Amino acid sequence: MTTTAAVRPDESGSLTTSELAAVRADFPLLERTVRGGRPLVYLDSAATSQKPQVVLDTEVDFYEERNAAVHRGAHQLAEEATEAFEQARAAVAAFVGADEGEIVWQPGATAAINVVAYAFSNATLGRGGEAAAPFRLAPGDEIVVTEAEHHANLVPWQELCARTGAVLRWIPVGDDGRLDLTDLGTIVTERTKVLAFGHVSNVTGAIAPVETLVAAARRVGALTVLDACQSVPNLPVSFHELGVDFAAFSGHKMLGPTGVGALYGRRELLEAMPPTLTGGSMVEVVTMESTTYAPPPQRFEAGTQMVAQAVGMGCAAQYLGELGMEGVLRHEQELAAEMLKIADIPGVRVIGPLDTADRLAVVSFVVDGVHAHDVGQVLDDKGIAVRVGHHCAQPLHRRFGVAATARASASVYTTVEEVAAFREALAGVRAFFGAE
Amino acid sequence: MSTLEQMYQQVILDHAKHPVGRGLVDAPADEGHLAGESHQVNPTCGDEVTLRVDVTPEGAVAGVSWEGQGCSISQASVSVMTSLVQGVPLSEVERLDGLFHDLMSSRGKGLDDDDAEDALGDATAFTGVSQYPARIKCALLGWAALKDSLARSGALATS
Numbered sequence: 001m002t003t004t005a006a007v008r009p010d011e012s013g014s015l016t017t018s019e020l021a022a023v024r025a026d027f028p029l030l031e032r033t034v035r036g037g038r039p040l041v042y043l044d045s046a047a048t049s050q051k052p053q054v055v056l057d058t059e060v061d062f063y064e065e066r067n068a069a070v071h072r073g074a075h076q077l078a079e080e081a082t083e084a085f086e087q088a089r090a091a092v093a094a095f096v097g098a099d100e101g102e103i104v105w106q107p108g109a110t111a112a113i114n115v116v117a118y119a120f121s122n123a124t125l126g127r128g129g130e131a132a133a134p135f136r137l138a139p140g141d142e143i144v145v146t147e148a149e150h151h152a153n154l155v156p157w158q159e160l161c162a163r164t165g166a167v168l169r170w171i172p173v174g175d176d177g178r179l180d181l182t183d184l185g186t187i188v189t190e191r192t193k194v195l196a197f198g199h200v201s202n203v204t205g206a207i208a209p210v211e212t213l214v215a216a217a218r219r220v221g222a223l224t225v226l227d228a229c230q231s232v233p234n235l236p237v238s239f240h241e242l243g244v245d246f247a248a249f250s251g252h253k254m255l256g257p258t259g260v261g262a263l264y265g266r267r268e269l270l271e272a273m274p275p276t277l278t279g280g281s282m283v284e285v286v287t288m289e290s291t292t293y294a295p296p297p298q299r300f301e302a303g304t305q306m307v308a309q310a311v312g313m314g315c316a317a318q319y320l321g322e323l324g325m326e327g328v329l330r331h332e333q334e335l336a337a338e339m340l341k342i343a344d345i346p347g348v349r350v351i352g353p354l355d356t357a358d359r360l361a362v363v364s365f366v367v368d369g370v371h372a373h374d375v376g377q378v379l380d381d382k383g384i385a386v387r388v389g390h391h392c393a394q395p396l397h398r399r400f401g402v403a404a405t406a407r408a409s410a411s412v413y414t415t416v417e418e419v420a421a422f423r424e425a426l427a428g429v430r431a432f433f434g435a436e
Numbered sequence: 437m438s439t440l441e442q443m444y445q446q447v448i449l450d451h452a453k454h455p456v457g458r459g460l461v462d463a464p465a466d467e468g469h470l471a472g473e474s475h476q477v478n479p480t481c482g483d484e485v486t487l488r489v490d491v492t493p494e495g496a497v498a499g500v501s502w503e504g505q506g507c508s509i510s511q512a513s514v515s516v517m518t519s520l521v522q523g524v525p526l527s528e529v530e531r532l533d534g535l536f537h538d539l540m541s542s543r544g545k546g547l548d549d550d551d552a553e554d555a556l557g558d559a560t561a562f563t564g565v566s567q568y569p570a571r572i573k574c575a576l577l578g579w580a581a582l583k584d585s586l587a588r589s590g591a592l593a594t595s
């Protein structure tokens with residue numbers, strides 16, 4: 001194994017300048033220029049993060065030295081591949097406060113959430129037997145999401161409702177971009193079977209009150225599903241401490257490769273849950289008539305897995321772990337404060353909380369008189385990469401009466417100077433379009 | 437001129453600010469006229485246009501009206517197209533549509549054909565847009581709505 005970063009944030013605060021420089025040196029892509037030689041200012045890490053050299057090397061190293069099918073074959077390579085694969089699982093589990101057996105490899109968060117949603121419909125059809133009772137839905141049952149969800153944590157639940165006759169309800173978002181919990185008691189009720197919500201909004205950057213929501217779900221015996229895509233890369237997360245039943249996150253947003261992510265499930269629940277994808281590698285005994293299934297996590301890992309990417313994701317978890325997530329969080333908060341200064345630019349309106357409490361450095365905004373796409377284009381001309389559009393959260397955009405926003409988002413390698421360059425470029429946008 | 441300025445030509449900025457044909461008009465019930473409407477969306481950025489076309493009995497565009505929201509490129513492109521096709525026979529509209537698509541695939545080079553560029557008029561201002569793959573579909577949104585509304589009007593079958 002190649003070594004991971006040696007830099008650590010100091011005990012008291014965020015990453016120091018020299019530490020940040022060392023982190024940046026780990027990311028080869030950050031050195032490139034764009035649009036005619038301009039230094040790249042990458043402020044689109046919420047969409048996908050860049051990858052440190054050590055993650056790239058680990059993936060290549062797997063292919064060069066260890067590539068073989070895992071969990072089968074009696075040869076040495078198969079042993080080594082399996083070991084790398086399972087060590088990566090252990091690294092990811094340790095990073096998110098879970099046991100190894102509670103981490104299921106998935107192609108990404110979207111796939112992970114769908115696995116849980118389909119488990120509910122399969123259980124409702126009688127699959128999984130008595131053990132699967134917690135996943136069975138009956139007419140009148142309700143599934144609760146929030147108005148802030150990424151489509152990945154909304155559409156699978158809409159579809160589950162359409163398949164089973166369950167009813168979808170949602171917690172609204174207030175004008176400040178945070179969840180409005182005023183009516184929580186009448187939204188999450190005895191009828192609620194699932195409460196699915198995002199830990200951190202990929203649009204507003206707001207951190208959800210997980211404790212309150214988990215308590216509300218527990219009170220009525222509903223299962224919780226946490227979309228942890230935006231939290232796992234940027235703040236210390238322990239699923240055991242949060243007390244959620246399921247969680248989903250993607251490797252590519254946490255400095256790891258694309259094509260891999262994970263589903264966390266509480267052990268008892270994974271043991272009781274019927275599979276979604278079926279086929280090879282997830283079975284115990286197969287006859288022509290029927291099949292018994294392997295225990296979790298293998299039960300939910302049908303077919304040949306994305307082994308090299310999983311190994312890369314394990315490395316990314318280790319890299320972040322060694323960097324220290326407390327420091328990463330402080331770095332995020334510092335950048336969030338710098339980003340929020342755009343609210344002082346005439347004509348700029350931030351969608352989401354304006355205070356730095358309980359939020360990360362994900363800031364979506366509109367510019368009066370200039371469409372988000374045009375804003376993004378002018379920033380791009382200065383080498384500044386932001387995302388434009390609805391960021392896979394159309395209902396949230398509708399809530400704020402906008403079709404599209406531009407979004408700046410940070411990661412461990414983002415600097416205050418980059419955010420300053422972004423603010424300066426943004427200040428010139430309205431003039432470029434002659435907006436009064 | 438920077439590539440950004442090549443994309444945001446003054447013509448485009450002007451049309452985006454003062455669009456032609458914006459505001460849906462009820463199709464007139466004039467005898468022999470055919471009318472069609474189309475709604476097109478660009479799901480990646482949320483650009484939208486609803487466009488109505490009115491076709492004369494002789495098979496020419498009597499009028500185009502539309503409503504939409506989106507970036508300056510998509511809105512200016514519908515506006516420029518609206519002025520361009522006014523009174524034009526459908527066969528010529530089809531040719532213009534083809535030329536505009538060619539322009540959008542030219543990667544910033546233009547059509548290298550004076551007749552074609554003359555025919556496209558202000559629409560040649562979108563040449564710079566063709567250097568930005570992500571923006572080409574913005575420029576084509578209105579053209580897609582026109583084509584679809586003509587198909588829906590039934591005018592293409594009869595012309």
Ligand SMILES: Cc1ncc(COP(=O)(O)O)c(C=O)c1O
Pocket residue numbers: 046047107108109110111150152153198200201202227229230250261392
């Ligand atoms: C909050 C949130 N949830 C879910 C997803 C979906 O993740 P993926 O596309 O990696 O499956 C994303 C990323 O786009 C996200 O930001």
